[in-house]
Amino acid sequence: MSNTDLLEVGCFVGVHGIKGQVKLKSYTEIPESIFDYKDVFLENNNNKITIKLVGKIKQNLICKIENVETRNDAEKYRDLKLFVKRDELPKIKENEYYHRDLIGFHVYNKKRESFGEIISFNDFGAGLLIEVKKENETFYLPMGNDFLEMIDYKQKEVILNLEISFLDN
Numbered sequence: 001m002s003n004t005d006l007l008e009v010g011c012f013v014g015v016h017g018i019k020g021q022v023k024l025k026s027y028t029e030i031p032e033s034i035f036d037y038k039d040v041f042l043e044n045n046n047n048k049i050t051i052k053l054v055g056k057i058k059q060n061l062i063c064k065i066e067n068v069e070t071r072n073d074a075e076k077y078r079d080l081k082l083f084v085k086r087d088e089l090p091k092i093k094e095n096e097y098y099h100r101d102l103i104g105f106h107v108y109n110k111k112r113e114s115f116g117e118i119i120s121f122n123d124f125g126a127g128l129l130i131e132v133k134k135e136n137e138t139f140y141l142p143m144g145n146d147f148l149e150m151i152d153y154k155q156k157e158v159i160l161n162l163e164i165s166f167l168d169n
Contacts, residue, residue: 006041006083007100010034013060015075020068022077023060024051031061034082041083049082097151105156107132107141110149113164115141130158139167 014023026034034040035053042049050066068074092098099121107115107130116134121143123129129140141147141160149159 005086007086007089007098008081009037009040009084010082012077012080012082014078015071016057016062018071020065020070020074021054022051022063022065022068022074023057024063024082025059026061031056031059034061037084037088039085039088041085042077043080043083051082101153102130102151102158105151105158107158107160109160109162109164111164115160115162115164115167118158141166 009028010024010026012022013025015021016023024034026032028034032053035051040049040051041047051063052066053061054064055062065074065077068077089098102118103120105118107118109115114134116132116137118130119133119138120131121128122131122140128143130143131138132141141162143158143160147160147162149161151158
């Protein structure tokens with residue numbers, strides 16, 4: 001299975017308690033829907049992992065990994081990423097996209113002035129932002145419906161309705 005067949009859906013961010021439970025940060029729109037996937041793979045390889053929801057603390061899901069019984073065993077999973085097969089993801093509608101598919105796209109405004117390249121997506125509570133890198137500088141730009149003009153998959157470009165002077169503010 002190649003990297004293009006899999007998409008990252010979460011990451012183990014820590015351990016919880018002494019009975020082998022882990023804290024999971026889910027990247028799915030509804031965090032608990034990470035448990036709806038038939039096959040979840042560990043660290044972008046063919047090793048399937050079985051996880052069950054135990055609880056929730058703040059933004060993290062508390063999970064039990066099959067055959068992990070101690071805190072020391074759970075520690076081995078810290079910072080490991082979880083992936084699912086792309087074909088298991090829901091089909092997207094027109095004007096929808098998976099964030100992962102836009103990483104590396106170049107960002108321009110309607111005047112074709114370059115903002116740089118998308119390196120990540122974030123939502124700190126006030127709406128979707130893209131982290132963009134241009135030369136050695138990184139910054140955030142809004143990516144909500146009010147700003148997104150077009151996505152060109154062939155050219156690997158995102159066009160935003162923003163003036164380049166936005167960066168000066």
